[in-house]
Amino acid sequence: MLYLLPFWTLLQKEVQRWFVSPVQTLIAPMITSSLYLFIFGLSLGKRISVGTDITYIQFVVPGLVLMGVLNNAFANSSFSLFISRYLGHMVDLLVTPIGPAQFIMAYTIASILRGLVVGAAILFISCFFTTLPVFSPWLALLMASLASFMIAQLGIIAGIYSDSFEAISMYTTFLLLPLIYLGGMFYPISILPPFWQGLSRFNPLFYTIDGFRHCLVGVGDSAIAVSFAVTGAISIVLFLWAAALLGSGHNLRK
Amino acid sequence: MAKSMSNKSLAGPALEIEHLTKAYSGSVVVDDLCLRIESGEIYGLLGPNGAGKSTTINLITGVAKMQKGSVRVFGYDTVKNYRETRRLIGVMHQEVVFDPFFSVGKALRIHSGYYGVKDDPKWRELLIEKLALGPHVDKKIHKLSGGMKRRFMVAKALVHKPALLILDEPTAGVDVELRRALWDFVSLINKEGTTVVLTTHYLEEAEQMCDRIAILNKGKVVAVDSTANLMKQVERRTLKVWLDKETSTLPASLDEFRPSSEENGRVWRFCLAGQQHSGQVLQVLFSERIGVREVETHSPSLEDVFVNITGIDRTETKAK
Numbered sequence: 001m002l003y004l005l006p007f008w009t010l011l012q013k014e015v016q017r018w019f020v021s022p023v024q025t026l027i028a029p030m031i032t033s034s035l036y037l038f039i040f041g042l043s044l045g046k047r048i049s050v051g052t053d054i055t056y057i058q059f060v061v062p063g064l065v066l067m068g069v070l071n072n073a074f075a076n077s078s079f080s081l082f083i084s085r086y087l088g089h090m091v092d093l094l095v096t097p098i099g100p101a102q103f104i105m106a107y108t109i110a111s112i113l114r115g116l117v118v119g120a121a122i123l124f125i126s127c128f129f130t131t132l133p134v135f136s137p138w139l140a141l142l143m144a145s146l147a148s149f150m151i152a153q154l155g156i157i158a159g160i161y162s163d164s165f166e167a168i169s170m171y172t173t174f175l176l177l178p179l180i181y182l183g184g185m186f187y188p189i190s191i192l193p194p195f196w197q198g199l200s201r202f203n204p205l206f207y208t209i210d211g212f213r214h215c216l217v218g219v220g221d222s223a224i225a226v227s228f229a230v231t232g233a234i235s236i237v238l239f240l241w242a243a244a245l246l247g248s249g250h251n252l253r254k
Numbered sequence: 255m256a257k258s259m260s261n262k263s264l265a266g267p268a269l270e271i272e273h274l275t276k277a278y279s280g281s282v283v284v285d286d287l288c289l290r291i292e293s294g295e296i297y298g299l300l301g302p303n304g305a306g307k308s309t310t311i312n313l314i315t316g317v318a319k320m321q322k323g324s325v326r327v328f329g330y331d332t333v334k335n336y337r338e339t340r341r342l343i344g345v346m347h348q349e350v351v352f353d354p355f356f357s358v359g360k361a362l363r364i365h366s367g368y369y370g371v372k373d374d375p376k377w378r379e380l381l382i383e384k385l386a387l388g389p390h391v392d393k394k395i396h397k398l399s400g401g402m403k404r405r406f407m408v409a410k411a412l413v414h415k416p417a418l419l420i421l422d423e424p425t426a427g428v429d430v431e432l433r434r435a436l437w438d439f440v441s442l443i444n445k446e447g448t449t450v451v452l453t454t455h456y457l458e459e460a461e462q463m464c465d466r467i468a469i470l471n472k473g474k475v476v477a478v479d480s481t482a483n484l485m486k487q488v489e490r491r492t493l494k495v496w497l498d499k500e501t502s503t504l505p506a507s508l509d510e511f512r513p514s515s516e517e518n519g520r521v522w523r524f525c526l527a528g529q530q531h532s533g534q535v536l537q538v539l540f541s542e543r544i545g546v547r548e549v550e551t552h553s554p555s556l557e558d559v560f561v562n563i564t565g566i567d568r569t570e571t572k573a574k
Binding site for chain 2: 009010020088089094
C-alpha cells in the first residue's frame, strides 16, 4: 500500500488537475490547431507543394498533432511542478511516502495522457479539413507516446530549475517552440539548403515530428527506426537527469 | 473515534533525535540537537524566532535534508525507512499551503491516498465535523477564510491517522474560538494514542497543553523537562499590595521579601522565595497597622521560565 496507492493517487490528481480546466488544456489547443489548418490547409496550402505524394495539409496535420502533444506534455509536468513549488504546496508531497520513482512516473504518465488526448482531439478536428492516408497508426501512437515521455522529462527538469514565471516561460519561448517550428513541422527538411538540412538533424524534435509523420502518413525525411532510436536515447538521458534531480531533492528539499 | 497507528503495533519512543545538525550558507541553524519524545506525550518545542524549531520539524519530516545526526520515528530511521516514518507522521506546517485546484473534501481524499491509506469516509467526516468544516467541504480551499484554511490544514495532517502529529505554530494568527476548538481536538486525539509535538508562540497554551517542553535557542536545546519542573526553576512568585495611603518606608522585618514601591509608595511589590508565603507579609503589615486595600499574587509562568533561560524578553520582542 505504501507504493501503489500513493503513486495511483498522485497520478489521478495530476490527471484531474488538467481535467478541471478543460478550456486551457483541451479547447485552446484545438482552436489553435483549427486556425493553423484553416490558414495552411485551406488557404495557403493549395499553393504549396512539398514534393511528396501527399497534399500540404496532409503533410501539416501530423506536425500540428505532435506540436499539441509536445506542448501539452511539457506544460503538464513543468507547470504542475513549478506551481506547487511556487505556491509552497510541494511540501504536501515531500512529507509523504511517495518516492522519486513514483513521483517521476506519476508526473510522466499524466503528461503523456494529456499529450495524447490533445493530439487525438487535433487529429479529430483535422478530419473536417482533410482525409489522411494512414500508414501505421500503432507506430504513430508509439512515437507520440515516446515523444511525450521525452518532453515530460524536460518539463520535470524545467519545473525543478525554474524559480519564477519568467524562467518557466523561457523554456517554452526560447527552447520548445523554436525546436518544434524548426523541426520540420511545416516543411520537409529535404527542401532546405544542405547546411540547414544538416543543422536540422541536430534538432531532437525533428526526429519526433518526422518520425510521427512517417508513421502516420508514410512520408518522412528520416528512417522510422532512426527516429525511434534518437528519441529513445534522448528520453533515457532526460529521464536519468530528471530522476537524479528528484532523487537528490534539488530545489525541492531545503 | 478511529485509532492512529500507535495503537496497533508501534513500540518505543515516538521520536528520537540524535546529534541533529543543519547549517544554511555556513550558519548553523540546528546544532547537535538531541531529543527523545515518548509515545503518547504532548511535547512542546519552544524558542525565540530563529531558534531552529521549524528547521527541526523540516528535518524530521524530510522537507529539509539532514547534514549530520539521525532521527527515528517509532524506531524507524527517517532516511533509511522514509516511507514508514512519513506514513507515521502527520504535519501541519506553519505556512498555510494548499493545492488551489481542489475542494476541501477532494483534497482530504487525495492526502489520505498520498500516505497509502485508503479513504475512510467515517474518519474524514469526523475530522470535518470536529473542525467545523462541514459547510465548506465542496468549496475550493482558496475560497475559505484564514481560520478555515487553518482548520483544513489540521484535517489534512490527520486524515491518514498518523501516530505522531507535528503542529508548527497551529494557532498563529487565529481567533480564540479556533484555538480552543483546536486544543480540545488535540487533547482528544492524544487521549486516543496520538503523540503530539507542537511549537507555539503562545506560552500559556504550551503551559496548559504540554506534558514536557524543550526550549531551543540558537539551534541548541537549552532546557528539557516536564512543564511542572520547568516552572519550579523560576522562584519568582510575587505579591503586590495596594496600601490605604502612601508609605515611604516599611518595617525592616519585610526586607527579606525585597520590597519595591510604585506610585509613590502606594503600591508595594514583594518577592516570595522557597517556603515564603503571602500571609507572612500581610501579618507584618497588619501588626504594624498599615492599611491594605487590595492584594494580588503572581505565580511564575512559562513566560518567566522562557525569559530566565533564554534571556529574551518576549514583551520587548513583540513591541519591536
